[in-house]
Amino acid sequence: MSEVASLERPRPAVAAPWTTQRVRWVRHWTEHLFSFAIDRPEDFRFRSGEFVMIGLPATEGGKPTLRAYSIASPSWAEELEFFSIRVEDGPLTSRLVHIQPGDEVLLGRKPTGTLVLDALKPGRRLFLIGTGTGLAPWLSVARDPETYARFERVVTTHTVRQVADLAYRDFFTRDLFEDPLIGEEARGQLTYYPTVTRDAFERPGRITDRIADGRFFADLGLGPGFDPDVDRVMLCGSTAMIRETAALLESHGLVEGSNAEPGDYVLERAFVG
Template sequence: MTDTALSPAPVPAKASPFYQLEVLWVRHWTDQLFSFAVARPEDFRFRSGEFVMIGLPGEDGGKPVLRAYSIASPHWDEQLEFFSIKVPDGPLTSRLQKIVAGDTVLMGKKPTGTLVLDALTGGERLWLIGTGTGLAPWLSVARDPETYSRFGRVIVCHTVRSVADLAYRDFFTQGIHDDPLIGDEARAQLTYYPTVTREAFETPGRITDRIKSGAVFADLGLPDGFDPARDRVMLCGSMAMIKETGELLETYGLKEGSNAEPGDYVLERAFVG
């Protein structure tokens, strides 16, 4: 009998925290805004309104470059869509804006966030208020059948600087009505309310100013102000808008909610900082 040297057991490969996903299409809205979609992994599940980490491999073998992106698709969709700004010297978007169909991007495996219906108590009207690419989660929530079963009216408010920045305007005024799952409900219950701050427009100015003046309520044929018994609100976009609108909602008696304790309005603190 001879002694035999035992080989060390192989170390199992550590599972990657990211999916590597094929880019299906890219659309450039302006020189500052673009959207893209990736193939959805079969085992990926999320709630409409959640966000996930999106990125690209690091250059020269460095660590991946990632940032949080709201998923602009409803939870049932076979594609995962994202809406992004372009930052010329941004660590991620300077490269991400150059992707084309067939390229590969990284996506985290753990979606999360508070811009979900679960974080709100019951109400009659749902306000989805966003600035810029803060529209992204509303593209998800507004295509979820549960949204229309829980709320009689859904109001999507989108504030941008220029008319050209009103990405998805045609979708919210026409395209969503042809959605095979919620088209009829959207036609009957959804209102799209865009505002533009730096160009002439039928509803000019910041959404916060139109709330303060009462213009938004008059335009929509509603009583002035938010009613904590009826109105529920989600906020996403610039930190200034979220802070100001949150303070306004509190003056009307609305209370902030979370996944742990649903309330009258929610915002995404991961983006606010």
């Protein structure tokens, strides 16, 4: 083959960093909160609690817009579930909120993240502390049998502004306990702890305030403060909550962990400014 011919040989096509998947279902909790599920490719593997890039096909010749989304379904599920908030004028969510079953969504090929059990040292109690759509990874972790095998007690918190924003409340108070895979374990080991900041509610206020003043521990029948010998914590939600709670955890002697070096608590730095 001549040198000219070899130079003209077409380069192999580079695979896109995402695949196109079909929307299975959509549920709108409020005007701004919604969940949806898409097909799961046969070769898509992830650990419960990880996140992946999600997007929509480009319009009018532009480039696709993708954002990081925690996977709300557990690692064994046949579909991929996501929990989202609509951001006014948001380049992705202002379009994503209108998807319907059968529509196409872009799915990144490489899930990753630190909100996984592997990033925590062994312990007895696991606290999943979330605000808003930061509940999403806890939906995954709370449905994983390994969670109940590794921890004697699992506490899932969810702080929102209004009672209507407590999406998945029925799931954590009823449906999860009927799950054929982990229902029995969840009934005996999981506690759901919602708080609301702007509406009247049985547990008012921010989760950070309830931790700081001890109401959180009293409500759960625990001793004062976190115990680094037995307690492990995951954080997901607003940047302010994560930073404040991380400082509280550090004050109790807990050390942040990672995939490379497991610790007492973890947060998702990809979501923290």
